[in-house]
Amino acid sequence: MSTARTPLLVVGDALLDHDLCGRAERLAPDAPVPVVHGARRSSRPGGAALAACLAASDGRPVTLVTALGDDEASATLRALLAGRVELVEVPLDGELSSKTRVLAGDRPLLRLDDGEGRAREAAGAAVAAVAGAEAVLVADYGRGTADVLREGLARAAARVPVVWDPHVRGAPPVPGVRLATPSAQEARALAQRLGEEARPGDEGGLRTAARDARALVRAWQAQAVSVTLGERGALLSYGETPLLVPTPAAASGDPCGAGDRYAAAAAGLLADGAFTEAAVQAAVHAATRYVAEGGARALAEAEPPPEERPADGDATDDARRTAARVRAAGGTVVAAGGCFDLLHAGHVALLQAARRAGDCLVVCINSDASVRRRKGEGRPLVPAADRVRVLRALECVDAVAVFDEDTPERVLGELRPHIWAKGGDYARTRLPEQPLVESWGGQVLLLPYLDGRSTTGLARRAAQVPAPTAGPTR
Structure with a gap:
């Protein structure tokens, strides 16, 4: 509504x-x-x-x-x-x-x-x-x-x-x-x-x-x-x-x-x-x-009024429109991808650096089913609708797209970003989506990643914290 x-x-x-x-x-x-x-x-x-x-x-x-x-x-x-x-x-x-x-x-x-x-x-x-x-x-x-x-x-x-x-x-x-x-x-x-x-x-x-x-x-x-x-x-x-x-x-x-x-x-x-x-x-x-x-x-x-935007859990159409508008105006479209389960400082640093590389940033995130296939049962810790909402709240993020496959080639083919940004931990790896991005003249760009920050580590430490003693209910 x-x-x-x-x-x-x-x-x-x-x-x-x-x-x-x-x-x-x-x-x-x-x-x-x-x-x-x-x-x-x-x-x-x-x-x-x-x-x-x-x-x-x-x-x-x-x-x-x-x-x-x-x-x-x-x-x-x-x-x-x-x-x-x-x-x-x-x-x-x-x-x-x-x-x-x-x-x-x-x-x-x-x-x-x-x-x-x-x-x-x-x-x-x-x-x-x-x-x-x-x-x-x-x-x-x-x-x-x-x-x-x-x-x-x-x-x-x-x-x-x-x-x-x-x-x-x-x-x-x-x-x-x-x-x-x-x-x-x-x-x-x-x-x-x-x-x-x-x-x-x-x-x-x-x-x-x-x-x-x-x-x-x-x-x-x-x-x-x-x-x-x-x-x-x-x-x-x-x-x-x-x-x-x-x-x-x-x-x-x-x-x-x-x-x-x-x-x-x-x-x-x-x-x-x-x-x-x-x-x-x-x-x-x-x-x-x-x-x-x-x-x-x-x-x-101009951007459609907020009541016409897609719901938080189905944001891909909004991402397509954002990328198309920026491209038509001669701007640089940057995309970044990942699960972004339990958003942490490493994620934020990566996204801020990615946004500075162009004129808009579209974040491509794995759907819940895709995360589960990649990370195992019990993941994601945060459902896709909530991950979309949290990412959209970041000032450096202009739009969010959700993809259901294991890798983001399909959604990248729809967005056709000028830059596909990934963390520097991929520096010795050739990404499977790299040939696709380069096929339309795009560039894969690696950005520094903050050491010691990971969703898995956060989840492990949270699991080790003792539950609070139950007090009187109100």
């Missing part, structure tokens, strides 16, 4: 984004600029509209309050949003802002900006939407939508979770927001306005981010500020000692929209009642996975 998610109201400035993506293999003869061949044009929601679509992809009802007009860009965006989110419009003066990126592969070469439209006034339907919201994400891109609804947003912050993603061109968050989510660059610029200067030797470092966050918490009267640090994660501050939340793994790819993915994930979790620390940790993981899976350009292939 699926769990209902709290509806989220997204308030902010929608943009229309275009990408011209092609190949750049030479420079122009008349100027030292790349020549882009075979450019393909695509359009997608941007700004607050992207944040709203990402929140909706998490499986929750989303209403977007934004400024749109009668211009062509506004009409295009309305069509892109149809069926994704409920739209409540406020009047727009001028043309909707749009940006066009020219890319060679995943590398931006040039950006062209058009349209400087701004929200004119708060329409009645928008005011009512804010007044009735159960949770709010403000995606401020400095074009006035949050400004015209500021009074209602201030009242909302006093009664429901409000996450505010600020912009250097916008006004400060209203007092009492649950979480503000500036990037490190934005936090530095906003703190400088308050007179908070960076100290020599730490420009752009963690100490500067911590001081900026502390200053912004106090100036904005926010409950918390999290400064996003790109591939380093996020720094969460309540005004005193900050908490560093690192990324689960390095993710290479197009980071456009990662801040929106982060803010949307955090807002949704806070709406559902999560603690701020838990929401920030999950949001860092969501943003990392978003970049690894292709970023904004993969939005049409």
Whole structure:
């Protein structure tokens, strides 16, 4: 049975984004600029509209309050949003802002900006939407939508979770927001306005981010500020000692929209009642996975909402989809395999190292019957459904596949990973699946294994521990 998610109201400035993506293999003869061949044009929601679509992809009802007009860009965006989110419009003066990126592969070469439209006034339907919201994400891109609804947003912050993603061109968050989510660059610029200067030797470092966050918490009267640090994660501050939340793994790819993915994930979790620390940790993981899976350009292939994912004991379809999405976005799929019965530190070290080798990690585990054939009666100690659930809880694991055979060739043939990772204890052994992995250009990679850690050893020691003396029952 699926769990209902709290509806989220997204308030902010929608943009229309275009990408011209092609190949750049030479420079122009008349100027030292790349020549882009075979450019393909695509359009997608941007700004607050992207944040709203990402929140909706998490499986929750989303209403977007934004400024749109009668211009062509506004009409295009309305069509892109149809069926994704409920739209409540406020009047727009001028043309909707749009940006066009020219890319060679995943590398931006040039950006062209058009349209400087701004929200004119708060329409009645928008005011009512804010007044009735159960949770709010403000995606401020400095074009006035949050400004015209500021009074209602201030009242909302006093009664429901409000996450505010600020912009250097916008006004400060209203007092009492649950979480503000500036990037490190934005936090530095906003703190400088308050007179908070960076100290020599730490420009752009963690100490500067911590001081900026502390200053912004106090100036904005926010409950918390999290400064996003790109591939380093996020720094969460309540005004005193900050908490560093690192990324689960390095993710290479197009980071456009990662801040929106982060803010949307955090807002949704806070709406559902999560603690701020838990929401920030999950949001860092969501943003990392978003970049690894292709970023904004993969939005049409977004992850299915949680209620549509396979049950914990039958996760292989989810693993196939994850591998296909990452491969289609040009990322590196890593797979690792084993029984993973009684997960221990050796397993975790191996999986963390495997995840750092690529853009997603799929763990292939033996089914209960397969473990029993390999290890004997009495194994596994932990059934497959529980092993899947425990592995999925690790931040370094993106998906889990279960196979019933003695060796994983069939599931590897379906996943076709770029890297098949195994522990270094196989260094003098040719794995039976190695020819298969190499047949599609894949690589078998051995990773260091922590000595002295084994499921068999843990089970043997646990069996030697005397049972506790029975006490009175209650």
